[in-house]
Amino acid sequence: MLEIKNLHAFYGKGHILHGVDLQIGKGEIVSLLGRNGVGRSTLVKAVMGQVNATGSVLFKGEEVLGLKAFQIAHKGLAYVPENRDIFPTLTVEQNLILGQKKTGVAGRWSLDDMYNMFPRLLERRTVAAGFLSGGEQQMLTLCRSLMGDPDLIMIDEPTEGLAPKIVALVAEYLLALKEKGISVLLVEQKLAIALEISQRVYVMGHGAIVFEGTPQELRADAGVRKEWLEV
Template identity: 55%
Template sequence: MTRHDRAASSLIVQDLHAWYGASHVLQGVDLNVQPGEIVALLGRNGAGRSTTARAMMGMVQARGQMLWRGEQWLGRRTVDIARAGIGYVPESRDVFPTLTVLQNLALGVRRGAASSAWTLADTWRRFPQLERRAHTPAHALSGGEQQMLSLSRTLMGDPALLIVDEPTEGLAPMLVDQVAHCLEALRDRGRSVLLIEQRLDIALQISSRLYVLGHGKIAFEGSPDALRLDAAVRRDWIEL
């Protein structure tokens, strides 16, 4: 991939502001994600992490810039952003409860796509629990299985960039490892991941760069090693 191609495939967010009604939640967030990179967005509850994802996906009132493949996408319809190759896994999971695992996964396939880099076989290999429950309605799955299903359904659309919000929340350690390995597999295939997390250990383990949000602004940007050494940032903006 040439330097020009990398720039065209990058996600660049600049001066992002977002509101819920009169509440000014994001106050000038800057971040970027390069191809084949896992970038973590950390911070305490209420810092604006999920709002950042929702603003990028056109789900809340926002202004600023979100450049993806050289085009401005901020403020466009959520469905158009998804069709442009940006996948979103919300914290709420949002599976279709009356549909089976297989039916949920089928809904994630992008229409008109000739092929996908992420297949049903990939899902079964990464999450064998889902294969065993392929014909089970989603409402009968455990919370961890629903999280795996939500993630896998988004991956069936073959996004070039995945925004995933709190994928390890409430999961048992074994399932946390499965999710981490899944995100690393995406990275190894040249996909990009913006990982919104509260768990510092997972973010430090799989991310190449990290941002820390505090009061709607970026309080830290750097490598995992830099954050490990910055006790003040961890104390003031991450640790409870």
């Protein structure tokens, strides 16, 4: 589904990513782990055309590196940023409708699906998004991305600052995506959720991949966890 090869990324003269290779299959949840500042967010931004990058990013067999972000999104690749980027003056329902790839064209997900997944959004559907709590805004951002009917969704730190109950809801949401055949790249610091729901994990350090394997293999590798993940 997504194949990243020899990806280098830059902020001005700053060289952030150093030859990253990463693959995600159809219907697979893959987690990208690592401490703050190692380049995880830069990687997803580079894939979405938001950062200067070289190398190759193949999505469904097609090279997308060099395309604009909206062109990449229209091909079925969604990105949920850490800062959520909701439209604060629009209602919850208006935010969701804006997420549709083509207005009036039915995708795999409907407004009712979103409200069934997160009933709190149904309760708040007429409320301006700027008045939502952090957890509610995270639910809204995730669901708005789904309304675009993506084949793969990249989610940056979805559980940051959320209560444990909401974190559990996010985990259920991601597993529901997998059941629908949607691939997920989860950028996360919380080891527990990543190891619980992922089929494979990558660990990043200093702008490069330092570990690739299954959750079971990472659990068994105390050296990698101590060197690259534990604070």
